[in-house]
């Protein structure tokens with residue numbers, strides 16, 4: 001008998017495992033009403049993690065998520081991550097973290113998808129045009145609290161797995177899920193769980209995927225970095241109680257004057273951080289990176305109009321994007337104890353406490369930044385020779401995250417975007433902070449990618465949050481295509 005040439009065998013093998021993308025797309029399109037209906041049921045759960053009176057809803061949301069994954073045959077666990085201490089000392093159970101796995105073949109690579117199903121607060125009286133927890137479709141947009149951040153992306157991932165199952169197609173890679181319910185208030189308990197499951201649930205995970213962000217424009221994007229954040233309080237204590245400015249003004253050294261004085265030393269009017277050591281530590285902008293920004297679709301005029309300002313800190317695209325994503329900045333958020341009500345109260349506040357933060361980028365180190373800021377403000381305060389007391393505290397010290405865009409995960413992402421949208425994705429960063437990415441990176445050392453499906457104008461955390469039906473469905477197709485492309489990473493040895 002004549003032996004078949006090897007190429008024939010390979011061809012036969014390939015044919016059996018051909019990627020029936022069109023069939024999967026057809027499945028998604030024909031099931032879109034069901035997808036919207038499930039999203040409606042999820043949005044109807046007021047899983048607001050910041051409101052402790054909604055805790056039962058949050059538990060119900062985690063149960064619904066677990067039930068959905070269990071019904072698909074997943075190996076599902078509700079992981080107890082402990083309790084949360086409330087300001088009054090009471091202890092409250094944290095929502096359990098849902099883990100699930102769909103193992104098609106232990107020889108295949110394994111991805112772990114992270115998402116969250118808790119939401120920000122949403123009230124009609126905050127200025128919503130529709131009931132925040134009643135999913136409402138207007139002109140192709142699905143409005144509801146938490147749709148874009150992060151319920152529809154989580155469901156899109158679930159439906160991607162479901163589509164393969166429905167067509168009796170083996171999953172191209174094994175898929176695991178970690179779905180939490182405390183993201184909007186700081187992911188309490190999650191870091192410890194990730195550390196505890198490093199060698200168990202996460203032990204055989206090759207890649208981590210996060211879809212908890214949005215595009216920059218109408219063009220799809222892949223996200224490869226986020227800024228961290230060091231959040232400070234600077235408290236100045238003066239007289240033992242508030243004073244009348246008519247009676248005592250001119251006799252005491254006022255804490256508010258001291259505070260404004262030292263806050264004004266943080267950053268120049270042109271956006272230059274004045275704290276020594278911070279600008280010097282920032283990784284330099286390479287020519288290659290500059291070119292990447294040059295290629296990104298971003299309309300400066302549009303951006304300006306959207307914000308309703310007549311001028312920005314920078315006038316060109318590259319400088320703007322760079323300062324949004326890869327340079328640190330100081331933002332002053334508020335002053336506790338300051339008079340802020342309407343009217344003309346003539347008070348001298350006795351104690352004021354400013355909150356400000358410094359966005360973190362490579363190669364800043366929050367521990368070093370804490371020391372630099374504290375010493376700098378104490379020195380600025382000392383120069384005033386004030387008898388008042390200054391206390392500087394760092395409340396949050398979240399590190400930035402930056403992925404290796406040469407990793408096969410990004411090449412796979414580009415191919416998947418090309419297949420679904422027929423364009424090249426924008427390679428973007430997030431100016432905000434997604435601390436879990438850095439935790440996954442530090443604990444597991446695995447490749448991480450962020451693949452957003454939310455629109456640039458979804459209004460997350462804001463009134464009238466939405467996701468378009470288009471992004472929800474095409475996003476589901478993107479995840480379907482991505483699972484296929486990730487399986488190719490191993491084959492070509494990238």
Ligand SMILES: *[C@@H]1O[C@H](CO)[C@@H](O)[C@H](O)[C@H]1NC(C)=O
Pocket residue numbers: 056057059060063
């Ligand atoms: C969630 O499920 C658990 C276990 O089945 C059950 O004990 C609990 O009452 C459920 N909680 C809610 C709020 O539905």
Ligand SMILES: *[C@@H]1O[C@H](CO)[C@@H](O)[C@H](O)[C@H]1NC(C)=O
Pocket residue numbers: 131134136
């Ligand atoms: C949601 O909104 C629709 C349309 O306005 C309305 O018919 C329906 O009764 C509302 N459902 C709930 C649960 O409020």
Ligand SMILES: [Zn+2]
Pocket residue numbers: 116149150183212213
């Ligand atoms: Zn989110």
